[in-house]
Amino acid sequence: xxxxxxxxxxxxxxxxxxxxxxxxxxxxxxxxxxxxxxxxxxxxxxxxxxxxxxxxxxxxxxxxxxxxxxxxxxxxxxxxxxxxxxxxxxxxxxxxxxxxxxxxxxxxxxxxxxxxxxxxxxxxxxxxxxxxxxxxxxxxxxxxxxxxxxxxxxxxxxxxxxxxxxxxxxxxxxxxxxxxxxxxxxxxxxxxxxxxxxxxxxxxxxxxxxxxxxxxxxxxxxxxxxxxxxxxxxxxxxxxxxxxxxxxxxxxxxxxxxxxxxxxxxxxxxxxxxxxxxxxxxxxxxxxxxxxxxxxxxxxxxxxxxxxxxxxxxxxxxxxxxxxxxxxxxxxxxxxxxxxxxxxxxxxxxxxxxxxxxxx
Amino acid sequence: xxxxxxxxxxxxxxxxxxxxxxxxxxxxxxxxxxxxxxxxxxxxxxxxxxxxxxxxxxxxxxxxxxxxxxxxxxxxxxxxxxxxxxxxxxxxxxxxxxxxxxxxxxxxxxxxxxxxxxxxxxxxxxxxxxxxxxxxxxxxxxxxxxxxxxxxxxxxxxxxxxxxxxxxxxxxxxxxxxxxxxxxxxx
Numbered sequence: 411x412x413x414x415x416x417x418x419x420x421x422x423x424x425x426x427x428x429x430x431x432x433x434x435x436x437x438x439x440x441x442x443x444x445x446x447x448x449x450x451x452x453x454x455x456x457x458x459x460x461x462x463x464x465x466x467x468x469x470x471x472x473x474x475x476x477x478x479x480x481x482x483x484x485x486x487x488x489x490x491x492x493x494x495x496x497x498x499x500x501x502x503x504x505x506x507x508x509x510x511x512x513x514x515x516x517x518x519x520x521x522x523x524x525x526x527x528x529x530x531x532x533x534x535x536x537x538x539x540x541x542x543x544x545x546x547x548x549x550x551x552x553x554x555x556x557x558x559x560x561x562x563x564x565x566x567x568x569x570x571x572x573x574x575x576x577x578x579x580x581x582x583x584x585x586x587x588x589x590x591x592x593x594x595x596x597x598x599x600x601x602x603x604x605x606x607x608x609x610x611x612x613x614x615x616x617x618x619x620x621x622x623x624x625x626x627x628x629x630x631x632x633x634x635x636x637x638x639x640x641x642x643x644x645x646x647x648x649x650x651x652x653x654x655x656x657x658x659x660x661x662x663x664x665x666x667x668x669x670x671x672x673x674x675x676x677x678x679x680x681x682x683x684x685x686x687x688x689x690x691x692x693x694x695x696x697x698x699x700x701x702x703x704x705x706x707x708x709x710x711x712x713x714x715x716x717x718x719x720x721x722x723x724x725x726x727x728x729x730x731x732x733x734x735x736x737x738x739x740x741x742x743x744x745x746x747x748x749x750x751x752x753x754x755x756x757x758x759x760x761x762x763x764x765x766x767x768x769x770x
Numbered sequence: 771x772x773x774x775x776x777x778x779x780x781x782x783x784x785x786x787x788x789x790x791x792x793x794x795x796x797x798x799x800x801x802x803x804x805x806x807x808x809x810x811x812x813x814x815x816x817x818x819x820x821x822x823x824x825x826x827x828x829x830x831x832x833x834x835x836x837x838x839x840x841x842x843x844x845x846x847x848x849x850x851x852x853x854x855x856x857x858x859x860x861x862x863x864x865x866x867x868x869x870x871x872x873x874x875x876x877x878x879x880x881x882x883x884x885x886x887x888x889x890x891x892x893x894x895x896x897x898x899x900x901x902x903x904x905x906x907x908x909x910x911x912x913x914x915x916x917x918x919x920x921x922x923x924x925x926x927x928x929x930x931x932x933x934x935x936x937x938x939x940x941x942x943x944x945x946x947x948x949x950x951x952x953x954x955x956x957x
Contacts, residue, residue: 427901430900430901431903432900432901432902432903433900433901438800657927660927660930660931661927663927664923664926664927664930665795665923665924665926665927666795666802669797669800669802670795670796670797670802670920670923671797672926673920673923673924673926673927674919674923674926675922675923675925675926675929678926678929678930678933679929681933682929682932682933682936685933685936686936686940699937700937702934702936702937703937703938705934706934706935706937706938709934721930721934742876743876743880745880746876746879746880746883749880749883749884749887750883752883752887753883753884753886753887753890756887756890756891756894757886757890759894760890760893760894760897760912760915761919763894763897763898763900764893764897764912764915764916764919765797767897767900768797768798768799768800768916769800770799770800
């Protein structure tokens, strides 16, 4: 619990750090997309119903959140947008904790998942590019999946309803994230059905129920408001650069894009161990493996920007936590364990603040 | 002995990176810059002092052959790559030889991580003091840590491949290993 609280404290500090007058004496803008958000949020500020029309009506939730946050602060739009990470960062950390807790039923793994999420690239790259919508979407995805995993364990109807509502909200927050997280549910349901052909397919039915509830909601609104359908898949296929330029793109993403912040080798190594150790017999871990498998196909053929966004959406903190816990649980001395934990906390906190200081 | 070995390995790696002037592309104040790894001074005198202690240890353990081989390698390296590279490389090999001889890996890693934690702690102090407006005495550590991060970051594109495709690689690896095992059994 102490680690979770420390992670939440770090996430709030991370939102404020680049605004410090000593870190940012010239008052430079913090994120790439911040001006777009301010511009659109000012339109929504004049008439809140326009939240469903701006940006093609794809992402109304974030502008409603900005509108509400601005009213709560009693500030202008620019201040609200500048300080929105004060609530988005802790939300993402808390939801990562919740998802890890529901997926692995282990408070220790969940606490480390929260820590690796705040000190991983999701916060630093999120602040660098100002992916407000994406950060909110990740929080909703983590929360929705968390309730889904809880439902699969307990079969409580409220969990399923909450999961579906959050999935529905996710679609209207950031459709890209929705499309990345949803297909793996189909895949998990299908594999689960195939494995348990002789038994009553409760898991498959539950997953299909979740998907249908979410989709029914979406179709209703699509019909009502008239959004473009599946623009993401068509965009990916239309702009596919193919496998030939894969390596060049890969180097570009991890060396130059987002100031090289995605290239956190210790985090990636821990996540790699975690992914290797995942057990596909467990339905939650089957989902996470399926999610990675489906993501990797688009990662292989997508453009550099798509690849980077797909990679950004991976719950890397959860995988890293699994990997780190497998190391900690090895037969090593108590001294080595303690010093390893100290080293990891220090090195990840340095990464967070160093990256934030160099954003401006 | 292990604290000295741990210190020697860290300093040896720093010296080696400095000697080869490895390059990286760190982001500093939002701009991606080109940088050559540089400590600003040579660690050779310190490394030679540590090596002398280690050589003394090898003599007490009567590991004369190992000492002779290391001496030969260091002289060869000195003629081809100069003193800095020779000393850095030899100190790393010396560390390896002693560690393999003593097999005290847990002790070594405990000290290695402890020293790295001190280094990271110094860098963290710099970033914590920065928003407080305090002139940090740890700026050098923070700068070195930045260079190291971006130097190691070159591995990231490679690491991402198994990370993304583990779902495919893991069963493939199992299948290949299974085939190899049955092949060996047949033989």
